[in-house]
Amino acid sequence: MKLVIISGLSGSGKSIALDTLEDCGYYCIDNLPIALLRDFVDHVMLEGRDIYQKTAIGIDARNQTESLADFPNKLKFIRDKGIECEVVYMHAEENIILKRYSETRRRHPLTTASRPLREALEIEQQVLRPLAVHADITVDTSYTHYHQLRDLLKNRLGEKGKSRLSILFQSFGFKYGIPLDADFVFDARSLPNPYWVAELRGCTGKDQPVIDFLQNESVVREFLRDIGQFIERWAPRFESDNRSYLTIAIGCTGGQHRSVFLVEELSRYFKDKIPNVIVRHRELR
Structure with missing residues (x-):
């Protein structure tokens, strides 16, 4: 069984990554609370091997900080179960992410009435540090367009050449x-x-x-x-x-x-x- 965990800064392309893996036959879940990761592995993946043989999970900064801090233990738990697990961390330069949010006019998940976007990005980097440190693959999407990112992910995750057409x-x-x-x-x-x-x-x-x-x-x-x-x-x-x-x-x-x-x-x-x-x-x- 294979589990790919996708994380990274908001606006760095996590949705594109999950869409790409879904096209490659992965069962994809976006924004799974990290506190549920053990239960998901034990009671969903391992009990439904045919469905969840290839699974991808998106984890972002909306999780509680203490749950993210415990990520290394959860990662060890997954691999001790015999599941091949890869962590992909995506990021981009701050000015690029600011530009992307300006163009799309979407709200960053950590912004509030008193917390501007630039400050939210700084907090997000700190919160996601446990995942960034344990990433098997780090992808900088600052100057990568949609199709390049899809090809890059397929190559890095060993999905290149597997036709889905x-x-x-x-x-x-x-x-x-x-x-x-x-x-x-x-x-x-x-x-x-x-x-x-x-x-x-x-x-x-x-x-x-x-x-x-x-x-x-x-x-x-x-x-x-x-x-x-x-x-x-x-x-x-x-x-x-x-x-x-x-x-x-x-x-x-x-x-x-x-x-x-x-x-x-x-x-x-x-x-x-x-x-x-x-x-x-x-x-x-």
């Missing part, structure tokens, strides 16, 4: 309308049509006679290769832009032969490259 390959018939949720639409109506072969008319693109017919056409093989190369080139860029879902729709006239065959071939090819591949044939009943 889900691709839906969908066949359809143009005469019934284009799918409205498609990100990319490819038109296969220019390819040879098995419908005009009498013995193939009642088959679909999943039947071997139609498969043999289309595989023997060089233009079909070229069409498949071009779409495959397009997806291989651009899918990683969609994933790096924090996209979780991508729908590739391929249409022919009736959605029975060519588009079905192409979707089946593409899904078979990409299942070895992308773990989350889904197939849907809209017109097949």
Whole structure:
């Protein structure tokens, strides 16, 4: 089991860190009271191993000071339970955080009517010192933009290269309308049509006679290769832009032969490259 504890200064990017880990398959909890950490490990994580195999917890300065001071003992308790635990501490330069709060107009959790933002930041650093001292990873986000921070966290936490993008390959018939949720639409109506072969008319693109017919056409093989190369080139860029879902729709006239065959071939090819591949044939009943 793995537990990642995310802490750091307010405005340093803790929410982005938790969102990134959630996209990587972690069960994420923001602002867990540190006094509940032992009970959470004992009665939630260890009793629900399937759900909490990878967990991330956000801890901030809203916790009581004495609870934060006891963090080293809680960290030892977690690791003594056999749980792999990493502490990530995030910070940024004071002028950068002041600028971020000025732009977002959000309220710092430690500011009060008599305590200005700069003073709240000083108190926050002192309160979170026990976590900063025991951090396995310290991240300075002063000059790091959103995508750089996500990539940095994935690299540091060993999540880089684990694809979370889900691709839906969908066949359809143009005469019934284009799918409205498609990100990319490819038109296969220019390819040879098995419908005009009498013995193939009642088959679909999943039947071997139609498969043999289309595989023997060089233009079909070229069409498949071009779409495959397009997806291989651009899918990683969609994933790096924090996209979780991508729908590739391929249409022919009736959605029975060519588009079905192409979707089946593409899904078979990409299942070895992308773990989350889904197939849907809209017109097949």
